[in-house]
Amino acid sequence: MQYTATISRMKAAGAPPRLSGFAQWADRHFKWLLVAPAVLLILALSIYPLLFSLVVSFINYDFQVPGHAFVGLKNFERVVFDPVARWSLLLTAWLSGVSVAIEFVLGLLVALTMVRGFPGRGVIMSILIVPLFISPVIVGQAWTLLLQRPFGPTNYILTQLLGQEVTIGWMTEAPWLYASLIIADVWQWTPFMFVILLAGLTAIPPNLYEAAELDGVNAWQAFWAITLPHLAPMMLLALTFRLLDAIRMFDTIFIMTGGGPGTRTYTASYYLYTVGFTQFHLSQATAGSWLFLVFTALVVTLLVRRLLKAEPV
Amino acid sequence: MAEVRITGLHKRYGAFHAVRGIDLDIRDGEFTVLVGPSGCGKSTLLRTIAGLEESSEGTIEIGGEVVNDFRPRDRDVAMVFQDYALYPHMSVAKNIGFGLKARKMPKPEVEARVAEAARMLGITPLLGRFPRQLSGGQRQRVAIGRAIVRNPRIFLFDEPLSNLDAQLRDEMRGEIKRLHQDIATTMIYVTHDQIEAMTLADRIVLMRDGLIEQQGAPLDLFERPASTFVAGFLGSPRMSFLPGTLKLDGSAAAIRLADTLLPVAPGRTLNGAADGQAVLLGLRPEHLTRAHAAAPAQGIFRYDATIDLLQPTGSRSYATFRLAGAPVMAELQAHDVSRPGERLPIDINMNRASIFDAKSERAI
Ligand SMILES: Nc1ncnc2c1ncn2[C@@H]1O[C@H](COP(=O)(O)OP(=O)(O)OP(=O)(O)O)[C@@H](O)[C@H]1O
Ligand SMILES: [Mg+2]
Numbered sequence: 001m002q003y004t005a006t007i008s009r010m011k012a013a014g015a016p017p018r019l020s021g022f023a024q025w026a027d028r029h030f031k032w033l034l035v036a037p038a039v040l041l042i043l044a045l046s047i048y049p050l051l052f053s054l055v056v057s058f059i060n061y062d063f064q065v066p067g068h069a070f071v072g073l074k075n076f077e078r079v080v081f082d083p084v085a086r087w088s089l090l091l092t093a094w095l096s097g098v099s100v101a102i103e104f105v106l107g108l109l110v111a112l113t114m115v116r117g118f119p120g121r122g123v124i125m126s127i128l129i130v131p132l133f134i135s136p137v138i139v140g141q142a143w144t145l146l147l148q149r150p151f152g153p154t155n156y157i158l159t160q161l162l163g164q165e166v167t168i169g170w171m172t173e174a175p176w177l178y179a180s181l182i183i184a185d186v187w188q189w190t191p192f193m194f195v196i197l198l199a200g201l202t203a204i205p206p207n208l209y210e211a212a213e214l215d216g217v218n219a220w221q222a223f224w225a226i227t228l229p230h231l232a233p234m235m236l237l238a239l240t241f242r243l244l245d246a247i248r249m250f251d252t253i254f255i256m257t258g259g260g261p262g263t264r265t266y267t268a269s270y271y272l273y274t275v276g277f278t279q280f281h282l283s284q285a286t287a288g289s290w291l292f293l294v295f296t297a298l299v300v301t302l303l304v305r306r307l308l309k310a311e312p313v
Numbered sequence: 314m315a316e317v318r319i320t321g322l323h324k325r326y327g328a329f330h331a332v333r334g335i336d337l338d339i340r341d342g343e344f345t346v347l348v349g350p351s352g353c354g355k356s357t358l359l360r361t362i363a364g365l366e367e368s369s370e371g372t373i374e375i376g377g378e379v380v381n382d383f384r385p386r387d388r389d390v391a392m393v394f395q396d397y398a399l400y401p402h403m404s405v406a407k408n409i410g411f412g413l414k415a416r417k418m419p420k421p422e423v424e425a426r427v428a429e430a431a432r433m434l435g436i437t438p439l440l441g442r443f444p445r446q447l448s449g450g451q452r453q454r455v456a457i458g459r460a461i462v463r464n465p466r467i468f469l470f471d472e473p474l475s476n477l478d479a480q481l482r483d484e485m486r487g488e489i490k491r492l493h494q495d496i497a498t499t500m501i502y503v504t505h506d507q508i509e510a511m512t513l514a515d516r517i518v519l520m521r522d523g524l525i526e527q528q529g530a531p532l533d534l535f536e537r538p539a540s541t542f543v544a545g546f547l548g549s550p551r552m553s554f555l556p557g558t559l560k561l562d563g564s565a566a567a568i569r570l571a572d573t574l575l576p577v578a579p580g581r582t583l584n585g586a587a588d589g590q591a592v593l594l595g596l597r598p599e600h601l602t603r604a605h606a607a608a609p610a611q612g613i614f615r616y617d618a619t620i621d622l623l624q625p626t627g628s629r630s631y632a633t634f635r636l637a638g639a640p641v642m643a644e645l646q647a648h649d650v651s652r653p654g655e656r657l658p659i660d661i662n663m664n665r666a667s668i669f670d671a672k673s674e675r676a677i
Pocket of ligand 2: 356
């Protein structure tokens with residue numbers, strides 16, 4: 001309607017048709033009307049819950065305690081002094097750090113191998129990136145089947161290989177359950193590193209390596225002198241993305257260990273989920289989420305600042 | 314310092330035959346320029362000499378030694394690339410010295426050599442900078458510095474000046490020439506710029522479709538091109554080609570262009586030419602001048618031309634006119650001609666003109 005009004009007014013240049021009051025108003029604020037639905041949606045789904053959660057973290061919003069009284073920093077206190085919370089934060093940092101480091105090294109090695117052309121490269125590449133398309137829940141399920149006692153084949157294979165009885169409780173015994181979680185994560189996400197690093201490697205001009213070869217520079221020196229400086233921004237990008245994703249680690253934990261035994265494999269997300277949605281201490285969970293957000297924001301800021309500083313070559 | 318001998322060299326990329334049988338002898342200390350149109354195989358030939366490409370057939374000898382099976386690093390050659398290929402995170406000094414360091418040369422000697430190379434190229438003040446902080450010309454100097462510190466037996470250049478603007482290119486061309494005079498090492502230089510080829514080369518090797526079309530001293534190629542391809546490639550503006558027929562009458566020969574008969578310079582040998590043979594007469598703009606003398610000298614043909622098109626360049630003007638129906642360009646002094654449509658007597662120097670067989674396009 002407004003649009004046609006605008007058009008017809010343009011056509012009749014100089015002789016504007018008479019419009020009702022509303023139509024005139026709508027015509028003038030046309031652009032605002034266009035963005036209004038999106039703005040409302042964001043307000044309703046992001047901004048409002050965010051502000052509401054801030055409020056919740058300072059009042060009592062516990063389904064086990066009646067009333068919504070203002071409680072100051074009590075919710076935050078509960079999280080900070082909860083040993084499970086501290087453990088979960090530590091475990092999150094540790095698990096994501098180790099997983100991402102392994103993924104990075106493996107991804108880099110695979111990318112360095114795959115950057116050269118060889119017969120069958122396309123097929124191998126397609127197979128390598130398959131894990132990226134699988135839902136983490138399925139990945140967790142699959143690794144559980146492979147590792148779990150007594151049905152999983154892993155212990156059997158290890159027994160055959162080592163020649164002595166292996167009875168590892170992959171889902172129940174520390175440190176094996178951490179290994180299981182890391183294995184599942186590495187299996188799923190190494191291809192991500194590989195794809196990004198391969199893209200970076202492909203972009204390095206081959207001339208540089210040729211000049212280095214003529215200079216008598218060996219492969220190891222060429223890696224430090226050419227590959228690394230060219231790849232550094234891509235490496236940082238891949239690490240940032242992957243780390244941000246890894247610290248939210250939830251699905252595989254949920255499927256593989258359920259946080260157990262006890263609270264041994266609680267990650268930050270899993271902890272917050274349990275507190276909020278199984279124990280219904282909503283205000284404590286909200287306060288914890290805010291604290292976690294602050295930690296995450298710190299890490300992100302550091303990484304992104306480093307990323308932005310990476311100089312183009 | 315070494316001579317290079319290439320025998321029966323072929324290079325195939327799959328089914329594509331990029332270099333199709335090259336025989337080439339390059340003397341010690343000679344500056345050889347490989348020139349030719351894009352895609353003729355110049356880079357491929359150069360890279361095969363460097364060992365960056367494997368030859369499909371034929372041998373490459375450097376300093377009397379067959380190097381086909383040598384890795385590039387063991388051939389003792391240095392190469393300068395069009396896009397510099399510098400190490401991005403190393404200072405200029407490190408860039409220049411890295412090859413020496415990689416070959417385990419003691420540090421003080423590396424430093425001395427880097428300083429010497431930087432002095433030769435006038436980049437001493439830049440030694441602490443990084444490649445990204447340099448202009449294109451400066452980067453190319455660094456790349457050349459990296460080549461000369463190693464004191465290799467042979468220098469290879471693949472279009473080193475193509476990324477530079479015209480003025481810088483002129484300047485760098487001079488420097489490369491001076492560099493060759495100073496160190497007198499064998500240099501092989503690829504370009505598709507005929508000015509670079511003419512000014513730098515001791516010898517030009519003109520390539521076409523993976524084969525050598527003609528090789529020799531620059532002036533030989535320029536004055537006695539073996540084919541219309543060579544004649545057209547060297548010289549700017551291009552040589553004009555006029556179709557005609559050859560008239561042989563005893564010892565006197567002439568070329569008939571439509572209604573005009575141009576006598577061939579006396580004493581010029583016409584190898585295997587036949588009477589009535591279809592030929593192309595090749596005239597460079599500088600073979601044509603405005604007539605001033607009362608009577609033309611020997612081998613000069615005088616023609617009354619009506620100027621169609623005039624392209625002044627300052628001191629000279631390129632005037633196009635029709636000679637027996639075909640367009641010809643003459644390079645005239647600017648004051649010899651004033652406007653298009655003017656009628657001028659033009660002297661055509663048949664002593665320097667080229668004659669080609671019309672069918673094979675080879676010189677006769
Ligand atoms: N790696 C390759 N695979 C297949 N064909 C190639 C390859 N490298 C070069 N060629 C082909 O070989 C031919 C010669 O290439 P080359 O690079 O030697 O040309 P050039 O004379 O250096 O041309 P330019 O002046 O454009 O640099 C070209 O037709 C090119 O397409
Ligand atoms: Mg080339």
